[in-house]
Amino acid sequence: MNSEMSALTLRFRDDALEADFRAEYARSAIRPARAATILIIGLYLGYVALDIRSGTFGTVWPLRLSVGAFFGLVLALTWSPVFQRIHSEILAVGGVVAALGMLAMMATVSVETSVAYYPGIGIAMIGVFTLFRIRFPVAFVAAVIMLIAYEAVRARGTYPYENAWMSAFYLVTCLLIGAFAGWILERYARLGFLARRGLEIERERSERLLLNVLPAPIAERLKADPAPIADRFPEASILFADIVGFTSLSSGMPPEELVSLLNALFTGFDRVADRYGLEKIKTIGDAYMAVCGVPVPRPDHLERIADAAVEMRDLTAAPIGAGDRRLAVRIGIDTGPVVAGVIGERKFIYDLWGDPVTMASRMESHGVESGIQVTARAGERLRSRYALTARGEIEVKGRGRMATYLLGERIR
Numbered sequence: 001m002n003s004e005m006s007a008l009t010l011r012f013r014d015d016a017l018e019a020d021f022r023a024e025y026a027r028s029a030i031r032p033a034r035a036a037t038i039l040i041i042g043l044y045l046g047y048v049a050l051d052i053r054s055g056t057f058g059t060v061w062p063l064r065l066s067v068g069a070f071f072g073l074v075l076a077l078t079w080s081p082v083f084q085r086i087h088s089e090i091l092a093v094g095g096v097v098a099a100l101g102m103l104a105m106m107a108t109v110s111v112e113t114s115v116a117y118y119p120g121i122g123i124a125m126i127g128v129f130t131l132f133r134i135r136f137p138v139a140f141v142a143a144v145i146m147l148i149a150y151e152a153v154r155a156r157g158t159y160p161y162e163n164a165w166m167s168a169f170y171l172v173t174c175l176l177i178g179a180f181a182g183w184i185l186e187r188y189a190r191l192g193f194l195a196r197r198g199l200e201i202e203r204e205r206s207e208r209l210l211l212n213v214l215p216a217p218i219a220e221r222l223k224a225d226p227a228p229i230a231d232r233f234p235e236a237s238i239l240f241a242d243i244v245g246f247t248s249l250s251s252g253m254p255p256e257e258l259v260s261l262l263n264a265l266f267t268g269f270d271r272v273a274d275r276y277g278l279e280k281i282k283t284i285g286d287a288y289m290a291v292c293g294v295p296v297p298r299p300d301h302l303e304r305i306a307d308a309a310v311e312m313r314d315l316t317a318a319p320i321g322a323g324d325r326r327l328a329v330r331i332g333i334d335t336g337p338v339v340a341g342v343i344g345e346r347k348f349i350y351d352l353w354g355d356p357v358t359m360a361s362r363m364e365s366h367g368v369e370s371g372i373q374v375t376a377r378a379g380e381r382l383r384s385r386y387a388l389t390a391r392g393e394i395e396v397k398g399r400g401r402m403a404t405y406l407l408g409e410r411i412r
Helices: 015-054 057-077 081-108 111-130 136-155 164-213 216-224 246-251 255-276 301-317 355-365 376-382
Strands: 230-243 279-284 287-292 329-343 349-353 371-375 386-396 400-410
Touching: 015 057, 015 081, 015 164, 057 081, 136 164, 164 216, 230 246, 230 301, 230 355, 255 279, 255 287, 255 301, 279 349, 287 301, 301 329, 301 371, 301 376, 301 400, 329 355, 329 376, 355 371, 371 376, 376 386, 376 400
Parallel strands: 329 371
Antiparallel strands: 230 287, 230 329, 279 287, 329 349, 371 400, 386 400
């Protein structure tokens, strides 16, 4: 991860990554910046009281109040969108203003009084790096400005110490300590950002994988509570689709071409299912199972699944896959009450049980090539909206003879 950012400036080499970091950095800096700014305003007001007591009220209190007012403006800006865009620059200017205010006070008071301001310059330098959590390069420039300003004031003779090297060494030491502290803080802030970003990417990848296995509402329930899930639905519609003659077709195909063909077909089925609000349950070999009305109930579940079945049938009439093969499917549909739930602990699956599931499968296996066969109870409900052809009574495995219909195009 270290290779993604510069060793000195700590800037990410990826501009998009840098922009994301700065946005997060600004959001996380708002509350600490507010707290620090309120503290500084309080300290400056407290020093006004000390100025009054010490007798320097008439000379430095306007400067103290001016600096305090400036930080009041900084505090107000933390509630503005401007702060998020240029927060580092705003806080750096605040640190510089605080230091320059102390330098101005040093220049306006007596030599004896100015000694009290000397440590404050060094503290302000360290504070610029750490208290406001300013980005390292910006803080470094701000601290250098403070040092230059101090030397300019000292050169005019307002500072009492004759040993200029001692005072300069003190401030340079503060600068280096602050710079190192700021560099460490920002480095770990950036490493933490990269770690959180990596975790988020992994979480999103896991989320996508989970949603490829389970319906979104069921996935959310499992994440909240891993207890077994079982729901009863008074009405739902089930669809089974199967490729006609797949066994003989696949026997002479290379494995790669076979998998590519099934992938192309079922991907097309998935798009149709998404368009009509169906939930894909599973594929078994060349069979495709979907449901509508589960896990989210829909009053028009049967009409939706009928529309999807017609489109799936028409989809197979067009050339599919790398070899432009034309396929034919049998589709079966039934409707009624079902139970749905998650089974398994490792390779779990969301599945359906109930008579309509069995009958939809039977409608497919006893259907006709390129036909959509529906049960009598489904046909009666679809009669007013779709063209239906009575197939008469057919022998259904485990049920004996049953009346079925072949679904045609929508008529209204």
